[in-house]
Amino acid sequence: MKICIAQTKSEKGKVQENIQNHLRIIELGVKSNADLIIFPELSITNYEPDLAKELATEIENSIFNPFQELSNKKGVTIGIGMPTKASDGINISMLIFQPNKKRVVYSKQMLHSDEQPYFACGNNQVILNIKGKRIAIGICYETLQRKHFLNSIHKGTDIYIASVAKPKDGIEKAYKHFPKIAKEFNTPILMSNCVGNCDNFVSVGQSAVWNENGELIEQLDSENQGIIIYDTENELVDINQLKIEKGQLFDLEKLFQIYLNGKIDLENNGIYQWTDNYPTISIIEDDLKKDILYTLKNNEKIIGAINISEEQETEYSSIKWEFDNSKILVIHRLVIDPKYQKKGYAQKLMDFAEKFAKENNYTCIRLDAYSQNLRVIEFYKKRNYVIRGTVNFPEREHEFYCMEKEIITAYNTGNRCTTL
Numbered sequence: 001m002k003i004c005i006a007q008t009k010s011e012k013g014k015v016q017e018n019i020q021n022h023l024r025i026i027e028l029g030v031k032s033n034a035d036l037i038i039f040p041e042l043s044i045t046n047y048e049p050d051l052a053k054e055l056a057t058e059i060e061n062s063i064f065n066p067f068q069e070l071s072n073k074k075g076v077t078i079g080i081g082m083p084t085k086a087s088d089g090i091n092i093s094m095l096i097f098q099p100n101k102k103r104v105v106y107s108k109q110m111l112h113s114d115e116q117p118y119f120a121c122g123n124n125q126v127i128l129n130i131k132g133k134r135i136a137i138g139i140c141y142e143t144l145q146r147k148h149f150l151n152s153i154h155k156g157t158d159i160y161i162a163s164v165a166k167p168k169d170g171i172e173k174a175y176k177h178f179p180k181i182a183k184e185f186n187t188p189i190l191m192s193n194c195v196g197n198c199d200n201f202v203s204v205g206q207s208a209v210w211n212e213n214g215e216l217i218e219q220l221d222s223e224n225q226g227i228i229i230y231d232t233e234n235e236l237v238d239i240n241q242l243k244i245e246k247g248q249l250f251d252l253e254k255l256f257q258i259y260l261n262g263k264i265d266l267e268n269n270g271i272y273q274w275t276d277n278y279p280t281i282s283i284i285e286d287d288l289k290k291d292i293l294y295t296l297k298n299n300e301k302i303i304g305a306i307n308i309s310e311e312q313e314t315e316y317s318s319i320k321w322e323f324d325n326s327k328i329l330v331i332h333r334l335v336i337d338p339k340y341q342k343k344g345y346a347q348k349l350m351d352f353a354e355k356f357a358k359e360n361n362y363t364c365i366r367l368d369a370y371s372q373n374l375r376v377i378e379f380y381k382k383r384n385y386v387i388r389g390t391v392n393f394p395e396r397e398h399e400f401y402c403m404e405k406e407i408i409t410a411y412n413t414g415n416r417c418t419t420l
Contacts, residue, residue, distance in 0.1 A: 001131040003159070004029035004037040005228040007207040007220045007241075009196040010046040013055060018044050019063065022080060024344070025227060026070055028240055032229045035130050036077045038161050040194035040203075041140045042092060043081035047165035047198040049118040052083040056090045059103045064095060071097040077130060079106075079137065081163060089120030094137055094163055096126065110142035125151055133158045133232060140164040143191075144177050153185055159232065162191040167201040175208075175216075183214030190230060195223055211235055239299055242345075244352045247293040247305060249285070254302055255295070256281045258337045265338040266373070273370040275395040279333055287333070296336075296349055303340040306349045307332040308356060312366065315391040319402045322388060323364040329357045329407075331367040350383060357407045364407050368400040377401060 006025050010018045022039060029037040041047055045055045057063075067078050077098045084093040084105055091107035092115070098104070107122025128135040136152035136159070143149070143162035152160055160182075166174060174191060182189045188211050195205040208219035209230045218237040220226045226241025247255060263274040287293035287307050296304040312330050331353055336345045357365050368391065369377050385403040392399050 001035040001133055001232050002033055003135075003161070003190060003230045003232065004032065004034035005161070005190050005192045005207050005209065005230065006037060006039045006043075007192065007205050007224075007226050007228075008040055008043055008194050009225050010040075010043055010194060012046045012048055012197070013051050014046075015044055015055065015063065018046070019066065021225075023066055023070070025225070026067075026076070026078060028227055029229070030070075030074045030076060032227070032238065032240070034076055034229060036079075036128070036135065037227075038079045038094075038137070038163055038190070038192050039081055040192045040207075041081045041163050041165040042083060043163075043194065045081075045083060047194070047203070049115060049199060052090050052092075052118055056083040056085045058085060059093075059095050059105050064097070064103075067095075067097045068103065071099050075099050077128060079163065081139075083119075086120055086122075090118065091122050092119050092139055093122070094126075094139065096128070096137075098128075106137050106139075108139040108142060110145055110148055112141040115141070125155060127152070127155050127157065135159045135161060138162050140166065140170075144173060146181075149181055149185070153187065157187065160187055160189045162189065164191060164193050165198050165203050166193050167198075168204050171204050171206050175206075178208075179210050179214035179216065181214075182210045182212060186212045188212050188230075188232070190228075195225065209237055242296060242298050242348060244294055244296050244349065246291055247288050247295045249288050251295065251302060252281065252285055252288060255288075255293070255305055256284050258302065258305065259284065259333070259335055261338050262335045265341075271370065271373050272396065273373055277395065278393075283333075293333075294349070294352065296345055298340075302337075304334075304336040304345050304349055306334045306353060308353050313368070313391070313393075315393065316366065316368075316402060318391065319389040321364075321366070321402075321404055322386070323404065323406055327361065327363045329353070329360075329362040329365045331365060346379065354383075354405075354407065362407050365405050366402065368402050370396070370400055371398045 079094045079096045082095050084091045093105050093107045096104040106126035109122045134156050136157040178189045190209050193205050193207045194203045204222040206222050209217050211217050218228050224243040229238045259279050266273050292309040294306050295302050385405045387401045388404050389402050390399040
């Protein structure tokens with residue numbers, strides 16, 4: 001069987017946003033033929049004890065229907081983190097969706113002292129039986145308690161999975177504890193941790209798999225979402241982890257080849273958006289030297305790039321823009337290697353750019369799109385970019401649409417300009 005360990009970054013209390021993020025990650029797991037997908041502790045709400053009482057619900061709540069539907073359709077078991085209501089208070093729970101079966105709740109049985117003012121303990125251990133493997137679930141603090149592991153082993157556990165939300169010191173303890181226990185009991189241990197802000201700490205990911213000999217056979221990084229796929233039959237592992245970071249000069253040749261691939265693909269579709277003189281390797285090199293080119297990587301392989309800067313084309317001065325010109329972010333040269341297109345990667349780069357704009361208090365984002373590239377124009381329109389006018393660039397037969405999107409931040413209420 002194949003087990004998918006998910007490493008997620010959830011937004012504080014934003015249940016619907018987090019559900020959508022979970023569904024996207026589940027699709028990645030399904031594409032890798034996962035039989036079981038497990039998420040971190042309280043992954044749907046983020047680990048936020050102060051919000052638990054307000055957000056707690058029951059497993060039969062209709063907001064979870066998409067998980068059951070995916071489980072039924074794809075034949076995959078899914079475990080997500082959520083606070084649930086109980087007769088004696090609120091539980092830290094994992095909601096488990098199995099194909100065409102009644103939903104199951106596993107609630108954390110052993111609480112850390114910091115959790116006791118907010119939560120009540122669960123009572124029963126859940127053992128999943130999937131393709132002949134018996135799998136036990138533990139949630140964060142209790143997974144480092146020998147008693148919890150022994151109880152699972154006494155119930156015939158073949159594989160133990162820890163669903164956690166751990167900061168740096170907690171991960172250091174886990175990386176010492178889990179290998180010893182795995183080796184002592186000849187039992188593979190898998191850990192799903194989250195990344196980002198949680199309650200009063202920062203969770204540092206490093207989700208991992210240890211085999212029955214206690215050997216670390218794969219781990220994710222400390223900052224990005226991703227998945228590990230573990231094949232229990234042959235101990236093969238695969239990871240899918242996207243990250244966006246500033247491009248490096250040593251990647252210049254690889255990056256320029258991606259732009260060339262993009263140009264060829266456009267021309268094969270009758271779109272002559274890029275020319276032999278744009279973008280050139282010197283333009284890409286200049287972007288890298290200025291630290292304004294960001295790369296999208298999957299397992300260290302570059303699959304796309306985007307230019308994020310304040311540099312507006314001189315032609316933009318002829319456009320009657322809607323928003324104040326004082327704090328503008330501009331996007332240029334967004335590219336996804338053609339062999340990786342239509343997988344949502346352009347969306348991820350734009351999500352990153354818009355988050356960057358919001359965090360740095362930009363008024364709006366501006367960009368231009370070739371009028372003959374209808375798919376790209378529709379892509380931006382769906383993201384609420386509005387056409388403000390047209391410009392022409394050298395060596396192109398057709399015009400470019402200049403597009404703009406307002407960015408709302410705590411410091412920006414959408415200052416509009418009356419003249420430009």
